[in-house]
Amino acid sequence: MFPYAPWLVWLLPIISSLFIPLVSRLSNKARNCFALTVSLIALIFALSMIPDVYHLDAAESYELCVPWIPWVNISAGVYLDSLSILLACLVTFFGFIITLYSLGYMAGEEGLTRYYFFILLFIGSMTGLVLSDNFFQLFIFWEMVGLCSYSLVSFWYKKPESVRAGMKVFLMTRIGDVFLLAGICLLYVNLGSYSFHYIADNIRQVPLPVLTAAAFLMLGGAVAKSAQLPLHTWLYSAMEAPTSVSALLHSATMVKAGVYLIARLLLVFGFSATLIPMWLPSILWIGTITAFIAATLALSTPDIKGVAAYSTISQIGFMFAALGTAYDAPSTGWFAGVLHLVSHAFFQGLDFLLIGGIVHAVKTRDMRLMGGLRRDMPVTFGLSLIVLLSRAGIPPVISFFSKELAISSVLSSGNIIAASILYLSTALTFAYALRVLILVYLREKTEHVKQIHVHEASKIMLLSAAVLAALCVITGMFGEAISGIMHFHAEMGLSEVFSSSTLILLMVLTISGSAVYLTYYKKPALLEILHGTPIGRILERGYYFDALYGVAAKGFLALSNGIRAVENRFFSQTPQFLANCVIILAHKIREYVDVLAEEMLYVVTNKTLTSASKLKRLPSNTINHYIAAALIGFVIILLLIIVTMWMTGWAV
């Protein structure tokens, strides 16, 4: 480990991001190089930490922390164990790859200073998130990656759709953040610390109802961040972002924050996690149902980025399902969830990088307009075959092992129903992966493609994609290395995996593969069979989740409008009304009392004046009356003062 690497690995990108606007003053090229260099240095720092955890035991960890706000018990720190370092490496690696890719993909866009600022800020925040040693710091970074996501989704801020999508992304994840915040506060007020280490040691002191509430609240946060049912719809909207951003934030790293949180909670809670009623089964079922629902959506959407988004949701469902079986932290389920996180990051990131090139080339996201790209974009086509293999989980790629482990962990936990739903989802996964391949590459060219000149993606984009593709395959061969880092001694050779569950997996894949081959490739007319039917409509609308949220949002807006109407009618008018009452009262007083008083004054002063007028005849008009009255009043007040002073005995 380089000195201070655990700190610098996230501080460096965050601090460097502040210099991006300054460097961009020099030249655009300097700015791009700066961003690339910083992300490379962060990657090197992250990789340098691997040897330190390799020889630790699974449960062991380094913890370094410094006081930050000591008065309220908040410290800043880093927590180094195999999980956090694996993810830190993943994040910085993707940060580097995506920065590299952006050099080609984003070339010529406006506002790149902002883009690289947020990319670096994101790399720093996400690395900080996985390295945090306490819940408070984790929450800060959790929100900061949300902020980066918002800014990057609305990167094209002049397009109303992307601004709206950014708002939706930020608001929906904020709902989860509120849950997470509540969970963190609950744990803190019961234990007096945010630190993972402290909480892990003292978790037994927390009363079970409180622990249950906290665990479920935090699960809510994870569900929203990782786009699980029912809060998954934001991820599809996030596809308005530049594709490089989708690859980095919305497939490889940020959406995995929820999976990381669950994996971390399983470590922190330890054995207590199994005591929480319904908690692990909830994770399992949320994951299973999400995996299935999202797979059906991925099968039906015509949007190529939509398939990638739903595929991400579905695969994260697999991770949740695997984590939900982890009755003991370093168990198969736990390892399978984390391994699938890594392998999915590779192939989904790869997929997005390829999509970026395709969308550049054909200038649409609608797969119905694409076709026959295998001739024009041969390299992209070749790399996309690896995506196909990985998604489906066909050896020798790494995701075969991770998916196999995930399903077999569910199977061995005895939950046959969940396992069969997962098998079904796997079949659907293979189906939609094949569908994309057929629609985009294999079938004949469409009119749209014929009209435009399709070109292969730029070299730098293909290079970064190729690195990911290579990793998909190579890690598959060297899966032992990852399990070594994680201290999980899984035998991951091809000879080991032909268990019964693997046979089921392969059978499922063959069946679904041939079904897709028959429909999409042989008889494209069959495509339209669902169109117009109720099921088709339901899939088209994404199971009406968005419609539901639309209704909720409209309800709140209506409530707000109602309150505003009350505000304008009632609250604003009340002072007016009160003032009017006072004025009317004043008028009445003037009418009766004042006139009466005037009459009295007149009578009194007239007497005086008549006597005075005997001396000198003056016209008896009103002004004189008032002057006289004022004089009389003055004298009376003076007399009163003298009398009171006399009565109080000249005390003052």
Added chain:
Amino acid sequence: MPNTLLSTLLLPALTIPLVYILGKKSPKAAAALIAMMCICDAALLSTTVPVIINGKGHIYVESYQWVPALRSSFTLFIDGISFLMAIVTLILMLAAAIFSIDYMHEKKGLAEYYALLTLLSIGLVGVFLTSNLLLFYFCWELMLLPAYFIIGGWGYREPYRAAFKFFIFTHAGAVFVLLGIGAIFMVTGDLDMFHARSALMMANPELVKWILISLTAGFAVKMAAVPVHMWLPDAHSEAPAPMSALLSGVIISAGAYAILRISLGTVFPAVMATDFASQFLHGLTIFGIMSAFFGSLIALVETDIKRIIAYSSIAHMGYVLFGLSLFPFQEATIGTVLHLVNHAVSKGLLFLTAGAVMKRLEIRDVREMGGLAGQMSTTAVSSTIAALSIAGVPPFACFMSEFLIFVGAFRTVKIDGFYTIPVAVMLIATVFSLAYSLRFLSHVFFGASKHDKVADVPLLMKLSMVFLAVLVVAFGVWPSLLIQFINVTFV
């Protein structure tokens, strides 16, 4: 220095005639003079920092002969909370003065405007520094009068109407305050808030209860808690932008400060042992969540750029009231005071940016704005920082204080089940606060550009916005900077 606190009040007082004379010749110089005055005043106050931090609970007090008849002396004191509030007042005054140079330069009567601004700073700093209730009331009204004239004289649309509403409402509130202060004098025979605390312990709790209600009601009007918030949207939106920043930043915070210092600090201990104590705190909670919820919801649909921000101020005073109602817990009180400071800076910045937008576009309806991010980039960045801070997004200032308030709230829930639902409502309200902030940003700065050739504002306006924006980030990243002062008060 022996007379530090007196000097911090005398300095602005002596500056007023200079500002007025200089303002007749050159308004720019007058604004510069105010800025200088703010810096000197802040420097003067900062000389007390060692006493505050190392004083171990000892409070720095200065006392002068004043009205022997009422046994009132001119007592000034400073502790961490007063210090922070006074400093944030001076910071906002500095930003407002610099902002005014270009913002107000076409207006007439700027000499009077700047003189009134200086007068306002005496009232504000005085409110935070005095411990004598009579003097407090003096400053309380001194805060109101210049604000009234500035809104009326230099505001928009029907300024005197808004100013009148502001005056009448807060003055009606002040009557309750005066009633309470009078009652405290009647009961204890002492007008010093620290002496009165112990004296009130001996008093009849039934009477103290009414004193508490009367005072708190009076302060709540200044704070614009729902349902006595009616003056705020008009006053905030009709006032010139620098005045809105001060109104929303410090004047309403003064209400919260007064509740903390006088209602809860002086009077509340006397009823602490009775049933009324929890009823009172629950009452504050209910008004707090009402303000937070109503304010956020209305800000979500309001279309006038400054009214959106004004309603968000109501919402944030709801957070503060909620935080005050959790009074006995350290985190909550630290969070509340921190929130006053953070909210003042963030909201001041947000009003300044709104003023900058209005200066350039001369419209107020957010639906007619759009795409300004490219044209007014400094304003857009400052406004984004301010709006996200208001929404409670880290690493900006308000997040930290809201978080501490929530920690305090969860602590309270553990003891008093009543708070469960309020906490849930407040948590939901944070989602709405993000919603209206994002809506504000997307309407004003993002989307298709609807106005061609909008230039960014002049340098000095940018400077004051950037100054506050840097503070918002600094307070967010390094909250210890502020917390070290607040904490000392409770050791």
